[in-house]
Amino acid sequence: MKIEYVNFGIGYRLGNKILINKVLKKYPELHDYVLQHELGHTEGMSIKDIKHDLSFKNQLKILGLSIRHPSFLWSSSPIIIYNKKIHINLSAIIFWIIGITIGLLLVYGASYYISWIESQPIKAWP
Numbered sequence: 533m534k535i536e537y538v539n540f541g542i543g544y545r546l547g548n549k550i551l552i553n554k555v556l557k558k559y560p561e562l563h564d565y566v567l568q569h570e571l572g573h574t575e576g577m578s579i580k581d582i583k584h585d586l587s588f589k590n591q592l593k594i595l596g597l598s599i600r601h602p603s604f605l606w607s608s609s610p611i612i613i614y615n616k617k618i619h620i621n622l623s624a625i626i627f628w629i630i631g632i633t634i635g636l637l638l639v640y641g642a643s644y645y646i647s648w649i650e651s652q653p654i655k656a657w658p
């Protein structure tokens with residue numbers, strides 16, 4: 533397994549190569565967690581990998597550090613450009629679909645609830 537330090541995202545598994553954001557060298561604990569996580573991926577992209585990404589436990593820590601290190605935010609990009617080649621980031625796409633679906637459900641749920649409240653007859657106070 534080859535590890536290469538890059539200046540974008542958090543960690544990626546591309547075949548038998550692992551890309552890690554060089555900023556993570558400043559956070560040894562998080563670096564080791566990300567490295568272990570990437571080692572847990574398969575070389576391709578399968579349902580197993582998406583499940584593996586959903587189990588990533590340091591999301592909040594990373595999100596907090598993104599304020600200081602905005603390059604982490606590239607991990608949510610649906611594509612990665614590495615060595616002049618475009619790689620699809622399937623997990624990010626799944627996350628976006630889940631996020632947008634939850635957002636739409638909340639908006640529709642709220643507007644349905646509001647129209648239901650408005651359709652109720654006004655009762656006098658007892």
Ligand SMILES: [Zn+2]
Nearest residue numbers: 569573584585
């Ligand atoms: Zn992953």
